[in-house]
Amino acid sequence: MKTIHVDSITNNIKEMCIEANYYLADDMKEALNLAQKEEQSPLGNQILGQLKENLVIAGNHQIPICQDTGMAVVFASVGQDVKIEGGSLTDAINEGVRQGYTEGYLRKSVVKDPFFRENTKDNTPAVIHYDIVPGDQIILTVAPKGFGSENMSRVYMLKPADGIEGAKDKIIEAVEEAGPNACPPVVVGVGIGGTFEKAALLAKQALTRKAGLHSDIPYVKDMEVELLEKINRLGIGPAGLGGTVTALAVNINTYATHIAGLPLAVNMCCHVNRHVTRTL
Numbered sequence: 001m002k003t004i005h006v007d008s009i010t011n012n013i014k015e016m017c018i019e020a021n022y023y024l025a026d027d028m029k030e031a032l033n034l035a036q037k038e039e040q041s042p043l044g045n046q047i048l049g050q051l052k053e054n055l056v057i058a059g060n061h062q063i064p065i066c067q068d069t070g071m072a073v074v075f076a077s078v079g080q081d082v083k084i085e086g087g088s089l090t091d092a093i094n095e096g097v098r099q100g101y102t103e104g105y106l107r108k109s110v111v112k113d114p115f116f117r118e119n120t121k122d123n124t125p126a127v128i129h130y131d132i133v134p135g136d137q138i139i140l141t142v143a144p145k146g147f148g149s150e151n152m153s154r155v156y157m158l159k160p161a162d163g164i165e166g167a168k169d170k171i172i173e174a175v176e177e178a179g180p181n182a183c184p185p186v187v188v189g190v191g192i193g194g195t196f197e198k199a200a201l202l203a204k205q206a207l208t209r210k211a212g213l214h215s216d217i218p219y220v221k222d223m224e225v226e227l228l229e230k231i232n233r234l235g236i237g238p239a240g241l242g243g244t245v246t247a248l249a250v251n252i253n254t255y256a257t258h259i260a261g262l263p264l265a266v267n268m269c270c271h272v273n274r275h276v277t278r279t280l
Contacts, residue, residue: 002136003083004280006092009138012278013096016142017072018104020274021064024055027210028187028273031248035185035238044243048185051238051271065272069106070144072097072126073204079135090128098122109147129201141208143275149186149268152178155200158262164219167192167264168227174266175231175247180240183270185248187211188231191265193255203267206251208275215252224250248273 024032032055036048058065074093078084086092101108101123110124111117133139154174158166171190178186191202214221227250237243248271257263 001081001083002079003085004138006084006086006089008280009084009089009092009140010096010099012140012280013074013093013142014100014103016140016276016278017097017100017106017144020142020144020276021066021069021104021106022062023059024065024272025275027212028248028271029055031187031211032185032271035245035248039238039243039245041237041243043241044238044245047238047241047243048245064106065274066146066270067107068109068146068148069101069123070146070274071110071150072101072123073143073145074126074128075131075139075141075143075205075208076128077131077133077139079137080132081134081136082138093128094124094126097126098124129204138280139277140280141275141277143204143208145204145274146183146270146272149178149182149270152182152268153200153203154266155196156264156266157196158264160260160262162262164223167262168223168230170264171227171250171266172230172234175268176234176236178268179236182268184236184240185238185245185271187248187269187271187273188227188250189267189269190250190252191255191267192252192263193257194263195257195261196263198255199263199265200267202253202255203265206253207267207269207273208277209251209253211249211251211273215254217254220252220254224252227252 189206191199
């Protein structure tokens with residue numbers, strides 16, 4: 001059995017919080033480069049160029065890509081043959097977030113209570129999703145989520161009779177209603193199936209898949225390709241000022257569901273779509 005000390009988890013989470021906020025992931029860099037080649041609007045092309053310039057400045061000066069450094073979302077796939085020593089895994093992750101946001105001079109955006117909104121002053125607690133998997137490793141993904149795009153996300157409880165076409169209509173509707181508010185060009189994470197909460201989790205996880213990497217389910221891949229084309233024909237464009245690139249990617253995850261339901265969640269993310277993954 002492999003043993004991992006909580007200090008290692010804390011240190012990695014700290015570094016990942018800083019890395020995700022200072023540097024754009026390679027897949028998103030490639031997506032932005034491709035978007036600038038494809039954008040037909042001169043203004044949209046100029047905006048994409050400015051976004052890329054901002055990334056260079058952020059990396060060179062080690063400052064956040066965006067002023068909204070997000071609420072820390074952490075996916076932890078924990079091997080069942082791993083022994084964690086030295087304390088609580090949840091506490092270790094939250095300590096890593098606290099250190100990362102404090103030492104990295106990242107904006108603290110979390111309040112203790114949704115109505116009595118006192119800031120926690122260290123961006124904790126994180127939102128942590130655990131998955132117990134075979135093996136002797138822990139795979140950690142840190143995905144800071146800004147709320148300009150998060151607020152534009154939607155959950156629909158469709159009828160089975162709505163089918164694939166009904167689902168596609170709702171996904172396009174969600175992006176169209178979001179307009180400029182989700183800071184386009186966006187990445188559209190979609191979850192279909194499961195239950196109310198499972199669909200939302202699937203959509204969130206879909207955002208961490210590399211842009212341009214399609215589902216291995218043929219009909220889902222076809223949906224991703226078709227929806228990206230249709231969304232980019234909406235004309236919303238970079239920063240919502242018009243253009244031919246409204247989305248950089250559409251990532252769809254599916255799951256088994258009940259005979260009476262068709263849950264659908266759309267989780268929007270802005271062009272930075274921050275995510276960093278490490279294996280311990």
